[in-house]
Amino acid sequence: MTTVPSSVPQQSAGTSLIRSVLTSPRGAIVVTFLLLLVLVCALAPVIAPFDPLEQHLSAVRSGPSGSYWLGTDSLGRDLLSRLLHGGRGSLSGVLEAVLALLVVALPAGLLAGYLGGTFDRIMMRVAEVVMSVPVIIILLAVLSIFDHSMTSAMIAFGVLGSSGLMRVIRGAALTAREQLYVTAAELMGLSRLQVVARHVLPRCRGVIIVQASLFAAVTLGVQTGLTFLSLGPPPPAPTWGGMVADAASVFNQDAWMLVPPGVTIALTVLAFGVLGDVVRDANAEKHAAAPRPRRRRRKGAPAAPGAGEPVPEDGALLSVRDLSVTTDDEQALTLLDGVGFAIGPGETVGLVGESGSGKTMTARAVMGLLPRNCRISSGAVVFDGKPIQGLDQRAFRELRGRRIAMIAQEPMAALDPSFRIGSLVAEVVRAVDGLRGKAAQARVIELLRLVEIPEPEEAARRFPHQISGGMAQRVAIAMALAGRPELLIADEPTTALDVTVQAEILDLLRSLQQENHMAILLVTHDWGVVADVCAKVVVMYAGQVVETARAADVFETPAHPYTRALLLSSPEHAVAGERIQAIPGTVPSPRHWPTGCRFASRCEFARPACTEGVIPVERISEGRVSRCVRVNVLLGQEARR
Known part of the structure; x- marks a missing residue:
């Protein structure tokens, strides 16, 4: 007896993206640097050797030493202590701006791209208006109104910068909503919010992280510039921009004072930019890694026609x-x-x-x-x-x-590559049955076993690109059957x-x-x-x-020339050494539908009457109809064959 696993894997490809970033040399370096910087700045009150405002007049503008690891400024204040305490404000300001950016841009961009229509047009007009606003003037006004509050300025900067990110996310969402697995999720009865959160958002994750990283670098530069101009917290509060301003005032006497804040700011900006590049490359490699199923031409003779009477x-x-x-x-x-x-x-x-x-x-x-x-x-x-x-x-x-359930045309494309098989099936189970936890896990295994997938527990742990086309089709059928x-x-x-x-x-x-x-x-x-x-x-x-x-009637005596031509063009009717009886021409497009019978230009039975007006549907027998004015001629010829 096969036991149900304690958990169906819910891990998405987001974990693999993080792993890809951390395992790359550049990603490991910049992530380690940023985490270390955040940690030491957060612990500044504990690890800083001096109070950032404490003056040591006997050691004014001294270089690095055992007592002052990075030296002192023109008032004898320890540069390392001021750098650590100033970093708390700088990094928290960057975080505030990025959060404001995402809170506004993320839902607006996703919904505009996914919903389209009037909502999309309104959001794009709003974005255009916001992008036309002079940012620096708004920031100066905010700092003036809110008494040099850098928090208010950074939130305003994030909101003003959201229009650009919203347009980028909208573009990614427009592409994602056309994916077959998004349509498949809608077919399974998931709500719009569930589709956006589970299937559209992961597809946009890469561009969101890249743009947020670049915005963080820009934000740090803007914040440093504002504090350099003394538009942020007033002196003697420690800020990175203020430290640069102090160093600039005595640069000719002591150039070293510019090195600690200048190098720290440069490395932090560079780390944000490199992080964006690493995420972009990792995301591109992840989406290119999943192979596409090969389409193979089917051969083989048709079996006996199915039985059954047409239903009134x-x-x-x-x-x-x-x-x-x-x-x-x-x-x-x-x-x-x-x-x-x-x-x-x-x-x-x-x-x-x-x-x-x-x-x-x-x-x-x-x-x-x-x-x-x-x-x-x-x-x-x-x-x-x-x-x-x-x-x-x-x-x-x-x-x-x-x-009502539907199996999409491409089974491999209908499965979101960001999630494991068990997670995809469990999502449908939660939507249609409301099951959670072990009950949902057991139902997932039951469905995979129902469609005759061998070792369903193991299959549930795989990503779509790790299974065959036939197994992908069975998974799609299992998802369709979840709601009975x-x-x-x-x-x-x-x-x-x-x-x-x-x-x-x-x-x-x-x-x-x-x-x-x-x-x-x-x-x-x-x-x-x-x-x-x-x-x-x-x-x-x-x-x-x-x-x-x-x-059975169609195979025996087709009642429309198009049906007859389709049957004759089937490879099963091909004779060795002879050409397949292909239908000449192509299906006309809706822009060029002809008057009368739309098949007339390709039909060997066509006569002038076929193109003179609308062709009615003719009832031939109980449950059988044909849209052809020459159906009697066709049936007579088929009967003589």
């Missing part, structure tokens, strides 16, 4: 009714045009067509995850008898990952896998469906997959459904 729409679990999707651009494009089909409880339906036919767009419309510039312009999506296209995001999250969905949408679940692994995944889906009586919408272009597992087929072309029928 009134008894359907999912019903897509005359669905149209358009863009919100000035020149609105119709991407889906009157799409309609139904899926019954426990039924497997194949959604078939070439790339660009609208298969994935249809699946995303069902999930309520259309691209941000697209909307449902007409029609309805009805799940379990209730329309769902008008639901808000909160209501959709109650469906996603629980009653009634409908599973599988978008090209076997495309990136070799033929042996494809067969295993299909067998797994079939067995899971039988065990859980789960309906499956299988988005694919592979007829072998359709023949293996599907009871019904919906064929799409150029944003329209052109044929719907039982899988």
